[in-house]
Amino acid sequence: MTYDITALRSQFPALSAGIAHFDGPGGTQTPEPVIRAIADALSHPLSNRGSTAPGERNAETIVTDTRQAVADLLGAQPPGIVFGRSATELTYGMSRTLAKTWSPGDEVVVTRLDHDANIRPWVQAAALAGAMVRWAEFDPATGELTADDIRAVLSERTRLVAVTAASNLIGTRPPVTAIIQLAHEAGALTYVDGVHHTAHSLVDLERLGADFYVCSPYKFLGPHHGVLAARPELLETLRPDKLLPSTDAVPERFELGTLPYEFLAGTRAAVDFLAGLDPSAAGSRRERLVAAFAALEEHEHVLRTRIDKGLAALDGVTVHSRAADRTPTVLMTFERHSTVDAYGFLAERGVHAPSGSFYAVEASRHLGLGDTGGLRIGLAPYTSAEDVDRLLAGLADFLGR
Incomplete structure (x- = not known):
C-alpha cells in the first residue's frame, strides 16, 4: 500500500x-474518531454496567466491545483483558498480588533497561515478601539486553522475570520470546512491559508466551488509561485485594472501582483507527x-x-x-x-x-x-x-x- x-x-x-x-x-x-467516540459515549445514557436501563446496557456494550478490540490488537483473549488507570497502577496491583505467593529466599529478576514502572513495583514487593532482587544488566556500548544476560541471573528460586519488550529510552527490543522461554524453563512467571513496544509492532501474546503483558492506549493514539493482558486461567488462580461486594469474576476482580467507560470507548476507536491504516486491507x-x-x-x-x-x-x-x-x-x-x-x-x-x-x-x-x-x-x-x-x-x- x-x-x-x-x-x-x-x-x-x-x-x-x-x-x-x-x-x-x-x-x-x-485522531478525530477517538475524540468523537469519547464524546459519543458521554452524550448517550451512561451508568454502572447492567442489562436493564439504557445507560447500563451502553456501559456493558462499551466494556465488552473494548475487551474484544484490545484482545484483537494484542492477540489475546477478551476475558484476559484487565483495564486500569495506568500501566503503572496495574503493575503495582499485580506485584502486590503475586508477592502474596513469594517466600523469603525467593528471587525476582528485573533489568537495567526497563522503565521504572517495571522495576520499582517488583523491588518494593520483593522487599515486603523477603524475596531477593537480581538485576540483569544490558551492554551500555550497544544497548543490547540478551537472553544470556537473563540466564546469568536465573535460578531455581526465581519466581518472576520482569522485562521490557522495548526500551522507552533508547528503543532496544530485547529477544523477549527467548527470555520468556528461559524464565519458564526455570519455573518463573514473566511480566512484560509492552507500553513502548505496542505502539510500533503488532503483538501476538499467544506466540510471545508472556504470562502478563501491560500497555497504555495513549501511546497508540488512544486515551489515558492502562491495559493488562494475561491468560484467563492464570488470572483465575490469583487473589487480588478487592472490596467485599465487588465481583469475583475474571477479569473484573482486578478492576478497582467503576471503569472509565468513555475512555474505553476511545480505546476501541483507536484500535479500529489503527486497523484502518491500510485502507486496502480486508478481513477481520x-x-x-x-x-x-x-x-x-x-x-x-x-x-x-x-x-x-x-x-x-x-x-x-x-x-x-x-x-x-x-x-x-x-x-x-x-x-x-x-x-x-x-x-x-x-x-x-x-x-x-x-x-x-x-x-x-x-x-x-x-x-x-x-x-x-x-x-x-x-x-x-x-x-x-x-x-x-x-x-x-x-x-x-x-x-x-
Missing part, C-alpha cells in the same frame, strides 16, 4: 497547531491490524533511516540508541551543549523533542547519563518527512550557534 501521510494527518486536529511532534514515546496525539480486525502494522513499520523505518543519516552528518552528537533491533526512538547527547537547551531551542521553533531520562532512570544511569538522560526523538504514525527535516534543520542550527 501507499502510506497516505497527508490523509492520515488530516484526522488529527492537534496537528493544525503546526508543531512537529517527536514525543510519541511519552504519548501520542489523538486482527487481519487488518496485521496489514496496518506492516505499513506502519515500513513508514517508521524510512523516517528513522532519514533521522539516522541526518544525525550522522552533525558534529558533536552522540547517539545512544544502537541496538540492532529497536523501535524508531533515538536518544542523543551533545559534546558541547545541554540537551535541555536543545529541547527549549527546538520548542521555540515548533519542534517538540523533549529531554530527560523519561522514568528509565536505571537505564540512563547505566549509560553514564545519570538522572539527566538526553534528548529523545520518537516517531508516531502521523510523523512526516517534513517533520523530520524540520527537526534536523533545528538541530543543525542549535549546534551551529
Whole structure:
C-alpha cells in the first residue's frame, strides 16, 4: 500500500497547531474518531454496567466491545483483558498480588533497561515478601539486553522475570520470546512491559508466551488509561485485594472501582483507527491490524533511516540508541551543549523533542547519563518527512550557534 501521510494527518486536529511532534514515546496525539467516540459515549445514557436501563446496557456494550478490540490488537483473549488507570497502577496491583505467593529466599529478576514502572513495583514487593532482587544488566556500548544476560541471573528460586519488550529510552527490543522461554524453563512467571513496544509492532501474546503483558492506549493514539493482558486461567488462580461486594469474576476482580467507560470507548476507536491504516486491507480486525502494522513499520523505518543519516552528518552528537533491533526512538547527547537547551531551542521553533531520562532512570544511569538522560526523538504514525527535516534543520542550527 501507499502510506497516505497527508490523509492520515488530516484526522488529527492537534496537528493544525503546526508543531512537529517527536514525543510519541511519552504519548501520542489523538485522531478525530477517538475524540468523537469519547464524546459519543458521554452524550448517550451512561451508568454502572447492567442489562436493564439504557445507560447500563451502553456501559456493558462499551466494556465488552473494548475487551474484544484490545484482545484483537494484542492477540489475546477478551476475558484476559484487565483495564486500569495506568500501566503503572496495574503493575503495582499485580506485584502486590503475586508477592502474596513469594517466600523469603525467593528471587525476582528485573533489568537495567526497563522503565521504572517495571522495576520499582517488583523491588518494593520483593522487599515486603523477603524475596531477593537480581538485576540483569544490558551492554551500555550497544544497548543490547540478551537472553544470556537473563540466564546469568536465573535460578531455581526465581519466581518472576520482569522485562521490557522495548526500551522507552533508547528503543532496544530485547529477544523477549527467548527470555520468556528461559524464565519458564526455570519455573518463573514473566511480566512484560509492552507500553513502548505496542505502539510500533503488532503483538501476538499467544506466540510471545508472556504470562502478563501491560500497555497504555495513549501511546497508540488512544486515551489515558492502562491495559493488562494475561491468560484467563492464570488470572483465575490469583487473589487480588478487592472490596467485599465487588465481583469475583475474571477479569473484573482486578478492576478497582467503576471503569472509565468513555475512555474505553476511545480505546476501541483507536484500535479500529489503527486497523484502518491500510485502507486496502480486508478481513477481520486482527487481519487488518496485521496489514496496518506492516505499513506502519515500513513508514517508521524510512523516517528513522532519514533521522539516522541526518544525525550522522552533525558534529558533536552522540547517539545512544544502537541496538540492532529497536523501535524508531533515538536518544542523543551533545559534546558541547545541554540537551535541555536543545529541547527549549527546538520548542521555540515548533519542534517538540523533549529531554530527560523519561522514568528509565536505571537505564540512563547505566549509560553514564545519570538522572539527566538526553534528548529523545520518537516517531508516531502521523510523523512526516517534513517533520523530520524540520527537526534536523533545528538541530543543525542549535549546534551551529
